[in-house]
Amino acid sequence: MQMPFILALCLLAIGPRDAHSAPAQDCHAVSREACAIAHGLGRGINLGNMLDAPREGDWGVRLEPRFIELATRHFQTVRLPVRWSNHAAPTADARIDEAFARRVDGVVDALLARGVRVILNVHHYMQLTGGPLHPGEFAVDPAVLEERLVNLWRQIAWRHRDRPPQLLFELLNEPHGTLEGERWNRLAARLLAAVRASNPTRVVLIGPGDWSHPRALPALRLPPDAYLIVAIHSYDPFEFTHQGVTWRANPFPTGTRCCDEAQRAQVVQALDAALRWNRANGVPVHLGEFGAYRAGDLASRAAYARLVRDEAERRGIGWAWWEWASDFSGVYDPARKVWVEPLRRALLD
Ligand code: BGC
Secondary structure, three states: OHHHHHHHHHHHHHOOOOOOOOOOOOOOOOOHHHHHHHHOOOEEEEOOOOOOOOOOOOOOOOOOHHHHHHHHHHOOEEEEOOOHHHHEOOOOOOOEOHHHHHHHHHHHHHHHHOOOEEEEEOOOOOOOOOOOOOOOOOOOOHHHHHHHHHHHHHHHHHHOOOOOOOEEEEOOOOOOOOOOHHHHHHHHHHHHHHHHOOOOOOOEEEOOHHHHOHHHHHHOOOOOOOOEEEEEEOOOOHHHHOEOOOOOOOOEOOOOOOOOHHHHHHHHHHHHHHHHHHHHHOOOEEEEEEOOOOOOOHHHHHHHHHHHHHHHHHOOOOEEEOOOOOOOOOOEEOOOOEEOHHHHHHHHO
16 A cells, blocks of 8 residues: 555656656756746747848748748747848948838737747848858948947847747857857847846847857856856758758768768767756756758658757757758748658657
């Protein structure tokens, strides 16, 4: 009689162990609310290559209401990349084009109404990171580059200040190039201060340099703030995920498959590094991007998706696939109006 009772007590203490019960990350440096939001990010999708193109539609896909409807039925989090810098005055005040801001408002509200968490970011401010401009992107006086970003955030944050806490901000996608180390640390602190003026407790994501690879985490110096999550990205193994991409000067050859032991080890090492950093720093991490370019074979891409998803979930790290319906690695085929089944299964089954 006694054994089953004790057993029942133990099971209660441990809690149900189903596919969704992930280990918790260490949250000792953030508030309980930020910790809960981080743990609720779960499975996510990037509505990429839409509002982050120089102009919506430039990269072949517009953000359609049906995408919102369908994606939010299957993912708990939507990351919304937005190229604000190309829809704002070229001057230091960076006054945002009102029609564009309203377009983003509409998408954010439609997503929130569907009950998902939304990560709204600043994506592709190419000149700030020293990269060549994308076709259709305009240049500004280098003296106002950083000030513009501060003022973009001042406006974005003010505009969204009354939205629910399910809306998260991410200061900048993948700092890299000329925006590394101390320059990024200093700028991130200024951007956060601009946000905090109107949003004292909204959760904000900050990624490290080196395209937000976990290996750059040691150089990230976070401002003291209890409402932060750290954004990491992983495209390891890079020769596989970026084979044949058109924008590299020397494209990796195609034909690389995934995932053998060495490739698996790369995925695991990056996520382990992120988890070690979390344990030491007490700020939760989120895997905001991973994906494999369509030039790779579909079976390998699905195997990669499953591998990264499983390894992230095993570590209690929420994730977001790059991306929904565009030509990098869309999980949905907008022309045929069908899921790319092997990818859907790998991510969601
Ligand atoms: C960029 C995309 C790119 C992807 C994979 C993203 O952060 O915004 O343009 O396709 O990374 O390289």
